[in-house]
Amino acid sequence: MKAINIRNKYLKFFENHGHKVIPSAPLIPENDPSVLFTTAGMQPLVPYLLGEKHPEGTRLTDYQKCVRTVDIDEVGDNRHLTYFEMLGNWSLGDYFKEESIKMSFEFLTKELGIPVEKLFVTVFKGDEDAPKDEESAKIWEKVGMPKDHIYYFGKDDNWWIAGEEGPCGPDTEMFYDTGKEACSENCDPSCGCGKYVEIWNNVFMEYYKSKDGTYSKLKQRNVDTGLGLERMAMLLQGKETPYDTEIFAPIMEELKNLAKSDDISSRRIVAEHLRCSIMIISDGGRPSNVDRGYILRRLIRRMTRHLNKLQIDLNELSNLIDLNIDVLKEMYPELEKNREEIKKVLIEEKDKFIKTLANGEREFEKVILRLKKENQTKIDGQIVFHLYDTYGFPPEVTSDLAKEQGFTIDMENFQKLYKEHQEKSRMGSEQKFKGGLADQSPETICYHTATHLLNAALKIVINKDVHQKGSNITPERMRFDFSCDHKLTDEEKKKVEDLVNEWIKQALPVTVQEMKKEDAIKSGAECMFIEKYPDIVTVYSIGNVSKELCGGPHVKNTSELGTFKIQKEEASSAGVRRIKAILIK
Numbered sequence: 001m002k003a004i005n006i007r008n009k010y011l012k013f014f015e016n017h018g019h020k021v022i023p024s025a026p027l028i029p030e031n032d033p034s035v036l037f038t039t040a041g042m043q044p045l046v047p048y049l050l051g052e053k054h055p056e057g058t059r060l061t062d063y064q065k066c067v068r069t070v071d072i073d074e075v076g077d078n079r080h081l082t083y084f085e086m087l088g089n090w091s092l093g094d095y096f097k098e099e100s101i102k103m104s105f106e107f108l109t110k111e112l113g114i115p116v117e118k119l120f121v122t123v124f125k126g127d128e129d130a131p132k133d134e135e136s137a138k139i140w141e142k143v144g145m146p147k148d149h150i151y152y153f154g155k156d157d158n159w160w161i162a163g164e165e166g167p168c169g170p171d172t173e174m175f176y177d178t179g180k181e182a183c184s185e186n187c188d189p190s191c192g193c194g195k196y197v198e199i200w201n202n203v204f205m206e207y208y209k210s211k212d213g214t215y216s217k218l219k220q221r222n223v224d225t226g227l228g229l230e231r232m233a234m235l236l237q238g239k240e241t242p243y244d245t246e247i248f249a250p251i252m253e254e255l256k257n258l259a260k261s262d263d264i265s266s267r268r269i270v271a272e273h274l275r276c277s278i279m280i281i282s283d284g285g286r287p288s289n290v291d292r293g294y295i296l297r298r299l300i301r302r303m304t305r306h307l308n309k310l311q312i313d314l315n316e317l318s319n320l321i322d323l324n325i326d327v328l329k330e331m332y333p334e335l336e337k338n339r340e341e342i343k344k345v346l347i348e349e350k351d352k353f354i355k356t357l358a359n360g361e362r363e364f365e366k367v368i369l370r371l372k373k374e375n376q377t378k379i380d381g382q383i384v385f386h387l388y389d390t391y392g393f394p395p396e397v398t399s400d401l402a403k404e405q406g407f408t409i410d411m412e413n414f415q416k417l418y419k420e421h422q423e424k425s426r427m428g429s430e431q432k433f434k435g436g437l438a439d440q441s442p443e444t445i446c447y448h449t450a451t452h453l454l455n456a457a458l459k460i461v462i463n464k465d466v467h468q469k470g471s472n473i474t475p476e477r478m479r480f481d482f483s484c485d486h487k488l489t490d491e492e493k494k495k496v497e498d499l500v501n502e503w504i505k506q507a508l509p510v511t512v513q514e515m516k517k518e519d520a521i522k523s524g525a526e527c528m529f530i531e532k533y534p535d536i537v538t539v540y541s542i543g544n545v546s547k548e549l550c551g552g553p554h555v556k557n558t559s560e561l562g563t564f565k566i567q568k569e570e571a572s573s574a575g576v577r578r579i580k581a582i583l584i585k
Helices: 003-016 043-049 097-111 134-143 229-236 249-258 264-282 291-309 314-328 339-373 381-391 395-404 411-435 442-461 490-505 517-522
Strands: 059-067 083-092 119-124 150-153 159-161 166-177 196-209 215-228 468-473 478-483 510-516 536-542 546-549 563-573 576-584
Touching: 003 059, 003 083, 003 097, 003 229, 043 083, 043 166, 043 215, 059 264, 083 097, 083 229, 083 264, 097 134, 097 166, 097 196, 097 215, 119 134, 134 150, 134 166, 159 196, 166 215, 196 229, 215 229, 249 264, 249 314, 264 291, 264 314, 264 339, 291 314, 291 339, 314 339, 339 381, 339 395, 381 395, 381 411, 395 411, 442 468, 442 478, 442 490, 442 536, 442 546, 442 563, 442 576, 490 563, 510 517, 517 536
Parallel strands: 119 150
Antiparallel strands: 059 083, 083 215, 119 166, 159 166, 166 196, 196 215, 468 478, 478 576, 510 536, 536 546, 563 576
16 A cells, blocks of 8 residues: 555544544744754644644644654664654544544554554553553453553653653554564564564653653643554555655665665665655755754765765756655645755755865875874774764765775774764754743743744834744743844844834733634735645734734733843844844843
8 A cells, every 4th residue: 555545544534533634734843943843743733732722623633744863874774764754643632542542443454454463552551650551451452452462561662752841641552563573482562673563652641741750630631643654654565664665666776777886775865865855945944054954964965975875976866856756746746846946955955065075085184194194093983073073974984985094993982972962962852842832831932922023023124025934932032033135233133122122011912813724814914834724723913013823822911021132143044044032021
């Protein structure tokens, strides 16, 4: 069964069970600084999981485009992906465990035709924070799951939370038995040997974890589910890896035809990173040296390096992009519309990296000359890491060049430094989630409302064509990216600051309305990615100065904000400026 057919079956099934189909949120979150990219279907729905009313009701379903970056360097094996699609269904204070499990079982066995004997499930075994989930186990038995196919595991396996705090709860996970030989007599769904593959996760979200580690009950019980499309397609098609499915097979075959030096790992890296880059660029991402722009740059550079390794003419990149878009456009029609821009961004970045690669090689030559003078034959891991971190020079390239010169490299020290670097990156990513709108703190809500005032002020002071390009909000400060072709003068910054503070002093009411999308547009509501929104949208107005499509939350009145102060204004990327500001109370 093709991936798009699985997606269509899923959405139709849940629509028939009373769910409203909502569009995928963009990969680059608008008004949500929680992570660099949209990483899960629940991420755009956090305000509704915490109690806000969704305009489409209490039962929702969608496919969500996702990017997760922790395992970039693992891509090239037979299973890791940075871009993937997640199918999900949600109950926002509606049904709970019984109906959720019944629908999951019916979809897997009836709609997808998976034999019951191929399915295994896990549930939460309980601890001091929450009881053993015997209810879910009994429901699974009731719908037809054999008792010996049900396992109990702890928080590491059967508890879900994004970051360190926020909505969370026990989950039940579904696994597919691939038929592989068990690795031992103790082999079970918690084993990583590959016999059991997780295919679906239903989170019973009824708790909130606070910063101090304590748990409290949410005011409504929710169900949050996620089913990985590429993985399901692979299993239903009887393929060994996602790269063998129709999503990747044409590009993998073309890379093999073009390669003068074939390597399966390099072909997977090129195919995966090219798809991920195309999707990010199509949703508005651009390469840069910070945050999501740096991730995109890293993906393109790694892809380019492996095109070189395969000895593929880099001028073939344009044709490879076309092939990828032709394969994917049935699933993502927006790619056709953005084809030329995608090609422009990718090819420009590839051309830049060729120079970077040359710079790295020159730096490497300097290192070799110095070490030869010192009669050294081993390159320290610190040097290898410096070449990697500063020049984007992959360690395997350093290793190859070192070998040609009769040198070895200290990979152990490099790995140590690299792991420290990864841990810092991971902690930074978690901090972004912790510090974003997801925490719903009063301070964060104030800053969120202030971004709307700032956006309105910039339109008056600069010009009406200024648009928000992104934001990052913590309880301590706000960061706001906007379209602008010049550095703001001191006079412009002062005017913006004064306008925002004047509106705060005016104690303007903040009101919310639900309306049809076309009515919102006619009313002049500000919105990026309007095509991504459902037919019924939420519009927040601040007096007569601001009107934006937004999921909230916001303060009731601007008098709650305090004094607005711009701390810094700087370039973010080409044609985009960034303001960092605080609220003083």
